[in-house]
Amino acid sequence: MTKSTKSVLLPRRIAAKLRIAGEQIRLARLRRNLPLALVAERAQCSRLTASKVESGDPTVSMGAYLRVLYALQLADDIELLARNDPLGRDLQDLQLRKRASRRDSTS
Numbered sequence: 001m002t003k004s005t006k007s008v009l010l011p012r013r014i015a016a017k018l019r020i021a022g023e024q025i026r027l028a029r030l031r032r033n034l035p036l037a038l039v040a041e042r043a044q045c046s047r048l049t050a051s052k053v054e055s056g057d058p059t060v061s062m063g064a065y066l067r068v069l070y071a072l073q074l075a076d077d078i079e080l081l082a083r084n085d086p087l088g089r090d091l092q093d094l095q096l097r098k099r100a101s102r103r104d105s106t107s
Contacts, residue, residue, distance in 0.1 A: 010058050022056030026074050042071035
């Protein structure tokens, strides 16, 4: 049985964000005056895959996105994903407060 990669459906907002990311990658390539074929070669992927990255195609692997970023010397930008997590920090703080109040009540 083969996996259908075209069945990847994303919510519109997420698909739009992926398209924006692809456009930003494309603009980074253009600012560097690099042809798509050269970026694909450096990223060790096909020209079609590099083109799909630039269009924000959700069927392309995360690894392919990273290889293209690496080819553009932007690989460190991946570390910015989910770096600022205010909701997660608030939830963590709530848990810490609950633990502290339980400790204080048992002392």
